[in-house]
Amino acid sequence: MDPQHLKTSLGSGLLSFPVTPFGEDGQFNRSAYEDHVGWLSSYPAATLFAAGGTGEFFSLKPSEIPAIVAAAKAAAGEVPIVSGCGYGTEIAVEIAQSAEKAGADGILLIPHYLIDAPQDGLFAHIRRVCDSVGIGVMVYNRDNSILQPDTLARLCDVCPNLVGFKDGSGDIGLVRQITAKMGDRLMYLGGMPTAELFAEAYLGAGFTTYSSAVFNFVPGLAIEFYDALRGDNRARCEEILNGFFYPFMAIRDRSKGYAVSAIKAGVRLQGFDTGPVRPPLTDLTEEEMGMMADLIAPYKR
Numbered sequence: 001m002d003p004q005h006l007k008t009s010l011g012s013g014l015l016s017f018p019v020t021p022f023g024e025d026g027q028f029n030r031s032a033y034e035d036h037v038g039w040l041s042s043y044p045a046a047t048l049f050a051a052g053g054t055g056e057f058f059s060l061k062p063s064e065i066p067a068i069v070a071a072a073k074a075a076a077g078e079v080p081i082v083s084g085c086g087y088g089t090e091i092a093v094e095i096a097q098s099a100e101k102a103g104a105d106g107i108l109l110i111p112h113y114l115i116d117a118p119q120d121g122l123f124a125h126i127r128r129v130c131d132s133v134g135i136g137v138m139v140y141n142r143d144n145s146i147l148q149p150d151t152l153a154r155l156c157d158v159c160p161n162l163v164g165f166k167d168g169s170g171d172i173g174l175v176r177q178i179t180a181k182m183g184d185r186l187m188y189l190g191g192m193p194t195a196e197l198f199a200e201a202y203l204g205a206g207f208t209t210y211s212s213a214v215f216n217f218v219p220g221l222a223i224e225f226y227d228a229l230r231g232d233n234r235a236r237c238e239e240i241l242n243g244f245f246y247p248f249m250a251i252r253d254r255s256k257g258y259a260v261s262a263i264k265a266g267v268r269l270q271g272f273d274t275g276p277v278r279p280p281l282t283d284l285t286e287e288e289m290g291m292m293a294d295l296i297a298p299y300k301r
Contacts, residue, residue: 001080001105003136006047007163009080009105010138010187011208013046014226016215017054019264020068022275028064032273034075036216039272039301041076043219046209048072049082049108051099054213054263057084057110059278062095066102073103082138086110089125093132106136108166111145119151130159138164140191141175149174149181156185166191170198172205179206193259194252196222196245199229200237213259214248217266218299244295251291257281265292270301 001009018040021032040048050072051057051065060068065083072081083099085092085107096107109129117125122145130137139155139162141147146169147155155162165182167175168191179188190202190210199210208230215222221244228236252258261277265284268274269292276283284292 001135003106003134003161003163006080006082006106006136007187009047010164010189011046013044013209014215014223015047015049015189015209015211016040016045016219016222017049017052017211017213018072019216019260019267019274020051020055020060021273022278024275026275026278028067029273029275030067030071032275033068033071036267036272036274037072037075040215040219041079043215043223045079045215045219047080047082047105048076049084049211050104051084052082052108052211053084053110054216054260055084056260056278056281057086059281062087062091062098065095066098069099069102069104080105082106082108082136084108084110085129087113089128092125092129096129096133096137100133100135104135106138106163107133108138108140108164110140111143114144116144119148122147123151123154126155126162127159130155130162134161136161136163138162138166138187138189140166140168142168142191146171146174147178149178152178152186153181156182163187164189166211167202167207168192172201175202175207176205194245194249196225196241197249199225203229213263214245214266216263217270218244218296221299247295251284251288251295254288255282258284262288262292265289266296269293269296
């Protein structure tokens with residue numbers, strides 16, 4: 001897909017990150033993945049992100065990512081597929097190129113591994129990845145990879161295939177400065193964990209869409225919330241926040257890593273064979289699975 005076409009697609013609706021299922025042998029379960037992605041693609045998601053954060057990118061071998069991308073492409077029909085990409089520059093370039101070869105329509109560049117870096121280093125890292133592929137690239141602004149407005153502007157000047165900026169920092173002042181400076185040069189994507197909890201604030205900062213993790217297991221509700229948000233139906237947004245998202249947040253916050261584990265639990269409760277999360281994450285306890293089952297009972301497929 002042409003990078004500008006991907007940019008248009010990103011801004012046309014809700015986004016999501018399918019979980020990555022593992023079989024009894026601990027390896028990628030392609031048939032279960034295609035089953036789940038096929039179900040998700042029957043709902044109006046604008047783009048799906050394969051092997052992203054909710055898809056446990058951090059626990060995948062780079063060699064596993066092309067197969068996951070190819071499976072997503074096979075199952076998603078016309079829905080564009082963006083691949084996760086990250087680690088140090090050399091590994092990130094290899095992942096980006098292998099994902100492009102597998103059919104990815106774009107790359108989400110997840111923060112590099114472990115160490116902080118100066119702005120010039122982030123510039124060089126992102127430029128190398130952008131230059132290594134012909135598909136569209138989005139940067140993910142969070143943790144140890146916080147781009148300043150001038151750095152992002154420099155990247156936009158030299159990387160025509162840089163089409164998106166996803167923020168998971170929660171720094172509304174910074175991201176508003178970026179949207180004011182860059183205007184429509186980029187598509188802006190909300191990327192906080194359980195993004196619906198922050199969607200109204202990000203909408204006011206110029207972010208027209210976000211990635212919904214709960215779309216994995218309650219896609220109809222996720223779309224309803226997105227439509228209410230974009231339609232300025234604040235009363236309905238608050239009903240859904242109080243009835244679903246704040247109770248979900250209470251489960252998610254019971255342990256570190258549950259922002260992913262609870263999503264996978266929800267998908268499992270909807271009848272998909274996801275398998276467990278990989279270490280260093282842990283699965284929900286039986287008690288917590290019961291809490292999740294009660295929460296999603298009204299939305300069972």
